[in-house]
Amino acid sequence: MNQESPGSEIPAAPSPEYGVNPPAPPPEVRRRIAVRAAAGSPLVTYAILGFTILVFIGQVVTQNPQLVGGDLLAALGLKVNEFIQQGELWRLFTPMFLHGSILHIGFNMYALYIFGPGLERQFGHARFLALYLISGFAGNVASFMFSSAPSLGSSTAIFGLLGAQGVFIYTNREVFGGVARRALNSIIMIAAINLIIGLSPGIDNWGHMGGLVAGTLFTLLAGPVLRVEGVYPYLEVVDQRETREVVLAGLGVSLIFVVLTAATLYLRGG
Numbered sequence: 001m002n003q004e005s006p007g008s009e010i011p012a013a014p015s016p017e018y019g020v021n022p023p024a025p026p027p028e029v030r031r032r033i034a035v036r037a038a039a040g041s042p043l044v045t046y047a048i049l050g051f052t053i054l055v056f057i058g059q060v061v062t063q064n065p066q067l068v069g070g071d072l073l074a075a076l077g078l079k080v081n082e083f084i085q086q087g088e089l090w091r092l093f094t095p096m097f098l099h100g101s102i103l104h105i106g107f108n109m110y111a112l113y114i115f116g117p118g119l120e121r122q123f124g125h126a127r128f129l130a131l132y133l134i135s136g137f138a139g140n141v142a143s144f145m146f147s148s149a150p151s152l153g154s155s156t157a158i159f160g161l162l163g164a165q166g167v168f169i170y171t172n173r174e175v176f177g178g179v180a181r182r183a184l185n186s187i188i189m190i191a192a193i194n195l196i197i198g199l200s201p202g203i204d205n206w207g208h209m210g211g212l213v214a215g216t217l218f219t220l221l222a223g224p225v226l227r228v229e230g231v232y233p234y235l236e237v238v239d240q241r242e243t244r245e246v247v248l249a250g251l252g253v254s255l256i257f258v259v260l261t262a263a264t265l266y267l268r269g270g
């Protein structure tokens with residue numbers, strides 16, 4: 001989320017004329033200080049978009065009604081509990097790149113286009129990619145645990161982005177100011193509406209909830225923690241989260257769902 005006000009550019013370096021004790025900004029000015037996302041193109045978001053679209057084209061080209069899922073790529077990659085129990089564990093990852101129709105992929109890629117760039121600029125490329133993959137994996141694990149129906153789609157990962165957006169804004173609500181409450185209300189409403197829609201037949205709501213939980217947990221432990229540093233009017237927004245915390249959080253959240261997968265396989269005799 002960006003909060004910009006005309007005439008509130010942040011200069012690159014302080015001027016020496018202020019000396020040791022420069023004047024503090026009045027409250028009404030402090031509220032107008034710009035908070036901008038980090039610079040850079042959302043390369044990972046665009047790469048995921050492009051790759052997912054290419055996979056869908058491959059699905060269309062290999063259409064065969066005799067195959068499970070209706071096409072070759074879906075037959076090889078969608079979540080099918082029986083095949084996972086036989087050792088095809090890649091099916092806990094590949095469904096996030098597969099889709100069942102043009103409407104299905106259109107909705108999910110639009111959601112990725114809306115949420116992805118802003119999150120990637122704040123999280124950075126590697127942390128955003130970890131968020132997406134962990135959320136998608138966790139959603140498929142939840143679906144494997146609680147739903148017997150085959151499933152596919154990137155909505156497991158998209159719900160992870162939704163949870164991440166909410167946690168990121170809440171964690172940094174003092175930095176974002178009044179816009180934080182409005183953004184949080186919108187995110188909660190979007191999540192609630194989509195979970196209600198997910199109660200309809202044919203929609204894998206367990207996958208949605210698994211992705212939402214993983215994205216929320218990952219961002220709680222590894223998401224950016226912003227702080228405004230510097231002397232007014234020469235301010236910058238700095239992420240206080242250390243790389244070590246991000247790596248440990250990513251491994252920890254992934255391990256939780258790996259253990260859940262192993263436990264489910266064991267209980268089912270897989």
